[in-house]
Amino acid sequence: MGTKLGQKLFWAVGAVVTLVAFNNCGEGFVMSSISGGSTYFSTAGGETCEEAIVKVYASTFHPFLTQTCSGCHVAGGPGLGVFGATDVRTSYTAFSSVGAAKISSQAVNASHKPPYTGPVNQARITEINSYWSAAQEKYAQCLVDTGASAPSSGVKSASITVPANLATNTNFQTMTWDLATASPSVPLTATIEIRRAVVGGVTQGYEFRNPSLRLKNASSGSYQAQVISIYVNSNLASEVTTYQNVNAVISTTTATNLSAGTANALLVMTPNATDVIALQFATLKSTSATNPTPTPTPTATASPTATPATVTFTQLVASGGVFANSCVSCHAPGKASGGLDLTNYAAAKLAAANIKSRMNNANNPMPTSGILAEAQRNIVNTWVDKGAPQ
Ligand code: HEC
Ligand code: HEC
Structure with missing residues (x-):
């Protein structure tokens, strides 16, 4: 295949491929260069498979998306998915959940958001995908070689729509997920309280508090839960770090507050009645085998915020x-x-x-x-x- 041959030559030379920078019909964006150091997948510097693929992303899709789609596909923007974010990780996470194929097809779709999208992007998307698909093959091989089957994402709930009356009041309301329908499934029920965050009379986004877990049935055993992430419209809300220290054992059908004593978590964005929220637990595994008499109380390391010496x-x-x-x-x-x-x-x-x-x-x-x-x-x-x- 032509592209493969081209890439082999490219790898052999190890040079920097610089696309000619040009102004696109006065639309004001300039193509950046693609640099040879990281358009191909390499773990030679001791990178994990994941780090290596993110490096490829950082010099292929990421510059394109930040230049072309960031008017809308950023936190608080109207676009669905924050893959236009300047932070590579944030962008990559959003990109991964939408997928290269869908992103590429919308990028060249004249009826998505012209003049940002359409045939004008075709050459660049083709070029990016030639690097990307080669890197994906190597990434898959890397995972096999290192014995990692797939990057573990713990247990992620289904996405559910925010309560309808959030728009009309600012009370906290409880959202509930049956994790038996999650993949992988666990016999637990998760909840979090959500409300519209209003500061100075202006809606700023969502506020969350009191994430909790309980067993669905008393006989379900016990589970260790660690690190909760919040997804909004399938995108990781990476700025919500409030629940990163969660570490609790759940062994009763009474809800355990996983984050007692922490401040509410604020997610700045423009809320929409169609927003869907999902929770992801980095770890949610049975501890029954190793812990036959589990402690009923959570061993949350998320200690109450220490009072600072001065407060303004x-x-x-x-x-x-x-x-x-x-x-x-x-x-x-x-x-x-x-x-x-x-x-x-x-x-x-x-x-x-x-x-x-x-x-x-x-x-x-x-x-x-x-x-x-x-x-x-x-x-x-x-x-x-x-x-x-x-
Ligand atoms: C002017 C704003 C705007 C721009 C610029 C824009 N988009 Fe979008 N995009 C949206 C909106 C709004 C939606 C959700 C509704 C829809 O699909 O039209 C969306 C949805 C999408 C989706 C579907 C996401 C999903 O999870 O199903 C993809 C993929 C996408 N855009 C890709 C792109 C790409 C790639 C670019 C840049 C080349 C881009 N968009 C530029 C506004 C924009
Ligand atoms: C759900 C609405 C609500 C919230 C939230 C709320 N307040 Fe109030 N607050 C009121 C109402 C209504 C009054 C007047 C009646 C009363 O004094 O109980 C009031 C009165 C007060 C007063 C007395 C004012 C005066 O001069 O008589 C203070 C002080 C006060 N609030 C402080 C706070 C603080 C601090 C917070 C946050 C920690 C807070 N409030 C949160 C509704 C609220």
């Missing part, structure tokens, strides 16, 4: 901050419950003593839904005690 107002209202997560849905301009706008520093500072007292008063708590975890209250207590700095 800016931190409290920033994404993931306590005010942002737990207060501004009611205390923002336009809907300042009790006349208190917690996005306003002067107002918050004036109310500091009252804030501390209400947040720690279980009989009359703020937020109204109930007293927050101690770690979160301590963050605000520290802010108040240190004179409510901006």
Whole structure:
């Protein structure tokens, strides 16, 4: 085959193939060069199979997608799949779940999103795929050679659509997955609470809290769960790292909160009623054989966030901050419950003593839904005690 021969020559020379940079009919994008160092698959530098294929990706599809599709296919963008992300890993994960074939066909599809997509991309897509398919063959061989059957992705749930009424209120609602229908299947039920994240009256994305697992039947044994990742519309939400430390043993039909005491996880994006969410557990395996009398309590290493020495107002209202997560849905301009706008520093500072007292008063708590975890209250207590700095 012509391409194979070309590639052999190319590998032998080991040179840098530089595509001629050109402006595409005034559409403003310039083709970058493809560099010879990593368009072919090699583990010569001690890379794992996975690292080696990502390197090929980084010099083939990735530059093309970031230049051509990043107007839409990025976090918060309208496109389905964040393969236009500048971060190679994020892009590669999204790319892998859609697949090279579908991406290539949309890239050259004149009715997808012209002028970004269409025949104008054909030459480049053909070139990229010649490297990519050769690399895929070597990648498959690498996996066989190293005894790794396939990259393990643990247990991933099915994708389910976000609750319909998220759009009309900002209460947390519970999403539930039957992991017996997951692949590979485990006899567990997973849940997570989700709500629309509203900061300063503006929807910023989704907030998650209290991921949990329980056995479907009391006789199901016990399971170890580690590291939860969240997928939105089939793409890994890699910025949500809140549940990376999860490590728990599940052995009852009572839900175990896998992340007690951690702050809510915030995912910045534009929510859509058709968004689908899936959970992935890096490890979810039976421990029954080795652990006949499992501890009923989780051994979560995700310890409550240590209280920092100083806390500023800016931190409290920033994404993931306590005010942002737990207060501004009611205390923002336009809907300042009790006349208190917690996005306003002067107002918050004036109310500091009252804030501390209400947040720690279980009989009359703020937020109204109930007293927050101690770690979160301590963050605000520290802010108040240190004179409510901006
Ligand atoms: C102007 C915005 C925009 C641009 C630019 C754009 N897309 Fe899209 N893309 C979308 C939207 C919106 C969707 C979802 C609805 C649809 O399929 O049309 C989508 C969907 C897709 C899908 C289907 C994903 C899935 O999981 O089924 C693929 C594949 C895709 N785009 C590839 C590309 C590629 C490759 C490029 C760049 C060459 C590109 N798109 C450029 C907006 C865009
Ligand atoms: C679900 C809505 C809601 C949330 C969330 C909420 N509040 Fe409130 N808050 C109210 C309402 C309603 C009032 C007025 C009635 C009252 O005082 O109980 C109020 C009153 C207050 C007051 C008293 C204001 C005054 O001067 O009388 C403080 C202080 C306060 N909230 C702080 C907070 C803090 C801090 C948080 C987050 C940790 C928070 N609130 C979260 C609804 C909310």
